[in-house]
Amino acid sequence: MKKLILFVLLALSPLAAQASGGAECGELGACLHAPVNAQDKASLQNGAKLYISYCLGCHSAKYMRYERLAADLKIDPALVQEYMNFTSDKIGGQMNPATNPKDQAKWFGAAPPDLTLATRLRSPDWVYSYLLSFQPDEARPYGVNNKVFKDVAMPHVLADLEQDMKPEEFKQAVGDLVNFMAYMAEPNRAERERIGVFVLMFLVILLIPVWLLNQEYWKDVK
Numbered sequence: 001m002k003k004l005i006l007f008v009l010l011a012l013s014p015l016a017a018q019a020s021g022g023a024e025c026g027e028l029g030a031c032l033h034a035p036v037n038a039q040d041k042a043s044l045q046n047g048a049k050l051y052i053s054y055c056l057g058c059h060s061a062k063y064m065r066y067e068r069l070a071a072d073l074k075i076d077p078a079l080v081q082e083y084m085n086f087t088s089d090k091i092g093g094q095m096n097p098a099t100n101p102k103d104q105a106k107w108f109g110a111a112p113p114d115l116t117l118a119t120r121l122r123s124p125d126w127v128y129s130y131l132l133s134f135q136p137d138e139a140r141p142y143g144v145n146n147k148v149f150k151d152v153a154m155p156h157v158l159a160d161l162e163q164d165m166k167p168e169e170f171k172q173a174v175g176d177l178v179n180f181m182a183y184m185a186e187p188n189r190a191e192r193e194r195i196g197v198f199v200l201m202f203l204v205i206l207l208i209p210v211w212l213l214n215q216e217y218w219k220d221v222k
Helices: 002-016 041-054 066-072 077-083 101-108 124-131 159-164 167-185 189-218
Strands: 061-065 134-136 144-146
Touching: 041 167, 061 066, 061 167, 066 077, 124 167, 159 167, 167 189
Parallel strands: none
Antiparallel strands: 134 144
């Protein structure tokens, strides 16, 4: 019986495993929990809209293509090309920034980093906490500072969105944005999770004949 329990625990352990990212969040200490769900298409679609509206002006996502976004997020490619693709003439184009990186380097001292893998470099929780932690600071060039990333050079690009929304609505919007960024960093995650469910179901079903076979082998052993 102990062997059976151990087998069940080993089979189901991936469900309980969560990547903490191991990153502390500055003045916040522990990071806030980002509502990442690779299966939530509505959240991912809204996150894509927010990323293109508020982030893609400066930050590239060059490892993601509009065509892949349309396919994975179940959006009509024609709609993506017309309403979301402002940086490429083709649906298969990369998600490059709307402004020239050379001009950005002149304006900011360095071009803003690509964000395709940002949630893997830090963690979804860190990015979520960072985007929710801007605060007024007149001593800073853009009039804001950040509790997670002290003296950050980036302005609070979501300030208008925050002012127009209720706090919980803004948190949900930022959660959708981070969910989309987590998807960009790992586009195959949703498919892996779907396959993983069937694998775990198979293992659980396999427990029955394995346990019966084990009983048969050991029934005469004292």
